[in-house]
Amino acid sequence: MKRILNKETNKYLDKKVKTAGWVDSIRSHGKITFIDLRDVSGILQLVCKADIAKEIRPEWVIEVEGKISKRPNKMINPKLKTGEIELFIDELKVLSEAETIPFSIEGDGYDISEEKRMTHRYIDLRRQRLKRNITDRQKAISFIRSFLEEDGFVEIETPMLTKSTPEGARDFVVPSRLQAGKFYALPQSPQQYKQLLQIAGFEKYFQIARCLRDEDPRGDRQPEHTQLDLEMSFIDQEDVIELIEKLFISLVKKLYPEKKIQETPFPRITYSQAMKKYKTDRPDLRNPPAGGKKDPNLLAFCWVIDFPFFKKTDGDGWTFTHNPFSAPKPEFMDDLLKKKNVKSILTSQYDIVLNGSEVGGGSIRNHQSEALEVVFEIIGYKKQEVKENFGHMLEAFKYGVPPHGGIASGLDRLLAILLGEETIREVIAFPKTGDSRDLMMNAPSEISKTQLKELKIKLWEK
């Protein structure tokens, strides 16, 4: 007999079926025993004589065959999808025994230490809340994919092994064996590749991209996170904003109909207004609720625009505030080329903020190589450094560059907000801890002397 899912048993009234799963709970009443069987689709109540149930324990994996019967009217459980039926066990087979699990998977699990939850993440993921989070995540990503594909976007994978760049976040580096002494970097974002894909003529690119940064994590930051990354040619800021608003609004409408978006189109606020009025560049625009209690279903998106392009470094030089490949706003192009009024040059950068969290950012890119070179000059790169680090970009810019721009949106943060989670760890299947370790795999870990030798790496004495 073929095994069916618990949720499918509804269709097999008075028929014999086979199901399998984990023993969620056992309620013994002497001569009769009830077992809640949990599988990916939900819970099914099994009924059997005492002696059959006596030899099993919670979290054991079992397979049962038996007849599906309607429950007596008074015994219907409205909380279960299969609450009107139950399975009378004819045969029970233990597929796997289980030790007592180290923490309870009943309830939301917020009060259990994350150290324990992370060490046994595969047990924590049995929890209903996390099952929902992870499957909802997939639904959202699936929605985004089909939305963009219908709009003519092509999803293109870009390399994980790439080149370290000097500015921005610290890179994770990977030693090269074949080029001993040299290192790849894991991508902080597919920024350069997606621009090169515009030069290649794909015009509408997107990717559900993993981005890696070797910086200290927080509740809303992990060493690796997932972005919706996209880039388009022959467009301006309005096109990107329009696309993202349409995407986010339809995503919320389709998957979270109970949520309401406070204002559409999303309000726009300049960086200087935001700093003046809210003292932050990611303001929470949710209207204060009447009763004093925040509405968990309220979503207040906004765009923050008109960021300064440059800021002073600790020394007396300049650095960029967001992205060196951004174009200045058109009216500042002249100042940029002449390196005049550097402090007041505004970038075409736009950030999208949801309930006080930055959930995306992008810009119209600087597609003229002379202007890009000036940016590098302002931030003090020597000609040689520019050639070494960005020579490939400047070279590519010689061969016909369409005006282009795009955005990247942090999906972990977006999902965490939509699912009402405090940290993005709750929407990631296997997250890292607050100090970037994987407690389950015990990573990072030391590598063997042989591996080090092959890579020609000598460890520093402590």
Next chain:
RNA sequence: GGGGGCGUAGAUCAAUUGGUUAGAUCGUUUCCCUGUCACGGAAAAGGUUGCCGGUUCGAGUCCGGUCGCUCCCGCCA
């Protein structure tokens, strides 16, 4: 790199401000129970109070160190 918080049973916490044998709930084990669904009832097991040292007649409690966990600032184009 800097700062804060925490470490007591398998889990989550308590212990009246230093005083008898370190408790509770959940979980676990055994027994009873034919309609439960967080079943119910009875009983039991389970602790080097993270570790080392100090103060004290006496330390889970105070002090120093150490290890571990956690959050925040810096950092994160």
